[in-house]
Amino acid sequence: MTAHPFSAADSASTSGRAVTPSFWSRLWTRDAPGYLFLLPWFIGFFGLTLGPMLTSLYLSFTDFDLLTSPNWVGMDNYTRIFTADPKFAASMRVTFFFVIFSVPLKLAFALAVALLLNRGMRGLPLYRAVFYLPSLLGASVAIAVLWRQLFAGDGVVNDFLAIFGIEGPSWISNPRYSLWTLIVLSVWQFGSPMIIFLAGLRQIPQDMYEAASLDGASKARMFWKITLPLLTPVVFFNAVIQTIDAFKSFTPAFIISGGTGNPINSTLFYTLYLYQEAFGFFRMGYASALAWVLLAIVAAFTGFSFLTSKYWVHYDE
Template sequence: MSSSVLYKLWIKNKYALLFLSPWFVGVLIFGLIPMVVSLYLSFTTYNMFEAPTWTGLDNYAEILTNDTRFLQSLKVTILYVFIGVPLQLAMAFLLALVLNRGLWGLSLFRAMFYVPSLLGPSVAIAILWRQIFGSEGLFNHVTGIFGIAPKSWVADPTTSLYTLIVLLIWQFGSPMIIFLAGLKQVPQDLYESASMDGAGAVSKFFHITFPMLTPILLFNLIMQVINAFQAFTSAFIVGGGEGGAMDSTLFYTLYLYIRAFNQFEMGYASALAWLLLIIIAFFTYMLFVSSKKWVHYES
């Protein structure tokens, strides 16, 4: 592109570019530059107190071949994502269907169901969750009615991860609102035509409602998978910052934090961060590939 063309574009769009310049500066300073630095550090040994030492692929080789805690953190995180996200979306979808029926006080219920998404993930909610499922928490009072012996559900390695999964499911408000907006866009004449052909409620759901909402489902699925892979606060608080008993709540991001800020291995932590990016990109790509078989568009 010649300089004259660039000059004309600048004259034509100078005010727009001027107002956009704070965003460009922010992306450059807080996004692109840190990413480039992190990528460089992932090939070094760096403890923040000495100059980085280039080690090539040593960090990646150590992670993939000798780091058992990495494998544990990956296992815990994948379980969290593959169990929690489908249940969260199922809850969100179910409540969106209920709220779409034109109930009295719809706006009030919609706001109430959205509150958990506004509150979490946060330190306060994580502390509250630890108290609820603790040895003297509310959950033990409820299970005690059925004769179940009290225990600390967040300290037991067989149940601690599932308490965090319940917390993830509880924060269903954001995908619920998106599902509800999608339901409002389904053409009513499709339901009327189906009724004239004798279709029942179940048939309408599987042949009209669900196919029309599959693009919304794909969007929610991708967003929630990405968010779940990056979960940190709840695991940090519930697990005491170390991954809990037998590393049962050692999320990937928590392990990355431990290597970076507890052990000051910034180069190693940077390599973990870039591997996380690759993992998230892989699962996102697989969702897009599989969507060709189950996502239906109006066209």
């Protein structure tokens, strides 16, 4: 019997399809384990980050009080923020004042301590841990309560000043000083940027200092001409991170002011005002709009920082 001329080819083709794994089979055997390991991250990102963000974006265009269904109002919330809300302007002034003063002071203090520790003193790991500890505790409720007691009218700070015959004010209740107590608390949490500065200092080649010393350069000149230029990537990183954290600062202002931002709104941080609108007056739609305005401000600052970094940040090539 003569075989069909195409039977062998069909058999080979059919056999080839049978042994060649399909796309989904290859995906399961090759990629599925990786996706399974990533599954907790996917759940967290879509369920706890992206999902709530998109929900808040929708709510920012509604009138929502947590008790009834959202009522679509369009751009009314954003119009009110920029044209008819004096507390928004007050909270922005307080927040920008806090950011402008707390971040540079914290970075300067952190760099000074890092330079001191970089000299190779004994017990460096212990000092590093001790100086880093405030960064771990500073944002806690307990430290905020302690800070309020320290700067109260009958607190430890005024008791110390009384030793020298100085009658200190009530730092917390006086609008001239209340915000400065929060700035001091922020500067006290210098441990995190200090550790990063210390790591950056360890990466600077020592032979550059030796060559400068042979040329007769002073310590101050070596700092301005060698240390600081080579440290600018670290300065840039710390500045961006600390500024974002300063914009998000909430717990100290909430605890020290009792959640009101008083005296006379001198400690009314933007995040505290957002909290009041959301959970004090149940204006969740308006609070969502405030949150997105804050996101836009932080994004604008970060973008501006990256755009201008090419003029002052020097990377080792």
